[in-house]
Amino acid sequence: MSVAADTSFTHFTRTAERAANQVISAYSTSFGLACRLLGSRHRQHVRNIYALVRVADELVDGVTAEAGLSYQEQCDALTHFIAETHRAVKLGYSSDLIIHAFAQTARTAGIDDSLIDPFFDSMRMDLGERSEAPAAPLRFDSDAHDGYVHGSAEVVGLMCLRVFMRDENIDDGDAAALEYGASRLGAAFQNINFLRDLADDTTRLGRSYLGTSDHLEDRDRMEWVSTIRAQLADANAVIPMLPRDARAAVRSALALFQALTDRIEQTTVDELYRHRVRVPDAVKAGLAARAVASTWMELHR
Incomplete structure (x- = not known):
């Protein structure tokens, strides 16, 4: 069944939100419980924030390394994720479901670079600086x-x-x-x-x-x-x-x-x-x- 053209963006956004909800379900029962206590006008937005933060955190906490990416490839993956987040917040769209969901929340709540940039700076700190493995x-x-x-x-x-x-x-x-x-x-x-x-x-x-x-x-x-x-x-x-x-x-x-x-x-x-x-x-x-x-x-x- 096709989705009418004038509702395709809404349908895509709802799909992105469901993806964000799945991230919470998979990674944090405690956070999921607290989110259920939020008023409905806040609940999805907070889930969207958590999903982006969790995906970025997993990127630097071993998922990319276990996937076989080199150190430089891990850095490149984070750089791409950061750039796509900024692009999505500016444009209001991303083909990455988790980033798209976050961008809707950021644009609604006024979450700007003053908060986004420090977060990603910390993610870069997790990767550290090295020219080759093993790292100290x-x-x-x-x-x-x-x-x-x-x-x-x-x-x-x-x-x-x-x-x-x-x-x-x-x-x-x-x-x-x-x-x-x-x-x-x-x-x-x-x-x-x-x-x-x-x-x-x-x-x-x-x-x-x-x-x-x-x-x-x-x-x-x-x-x-x-x-x-x-x-x-x-x-x-x-x-x-x-x-x-x-x-x-x-x-x-x-x-x-x-x-x-x-x-x-x-x-x-x-x-x-x-x-x-x-x-x-x-x-x-x-x-x-x-x-x-x-x-x-x-x-x-």
Whole structure:
């Protein structure tokens, strides 16, 4: 059955969105759960953002290498992905379904180069710089860590914030507070994932995002836990400033990462280097339910 010419673009865009949804289903049950708590006007846009970020992340995290691409070919693949993203945001179309879906969201929510470029800068950092394999392990000092976290996570939080606030009228002070909270939440999520992924990052990818030493100590773990708790607290403080139909989802995601932080605090560094800390699905569901209940009570006081 053919699609009428005047609806072909809409049909293509809906297909692109379904592709984005499949990326989330395949890679993150936790993020998918939080997205379901978003209001319908936000839900697909956030899924579109996640899909682009995930595909780019997979590109630099081993998929291209396992496909047999040389280092230069991996760099070329990322360069092509970046160029196509910019082209799609400018034109409103890409033959790449994931990029096309993201471009619709970017154009709707005002996600521009000030957020897109730092993200891709961090993806380039993951590939590192080398002339031939094998590469030396990548070790991020404090400045490199902060720059990487800004691009890989803080700007993603800011992209989502632009989706949430696209129809809102707020003053500069509130906007600055929300941007700070979104950045802090993104940073917390990334730092937690660095601790969760110590084993994979170290053994498979040869990366050390949390310092230049060969092996973290338990005191380092506790310092990062303290940093993360402060970041989560700053993010939690601005949730009541979000639109009503975004609060439960953000609370749910924040609660999940608080639970992960609690588990990391009780897990030695040696254990973190052996396995990834997880929260059981039943606990995730309970956290989501409490986030919904908390938001309902907040809105009906």
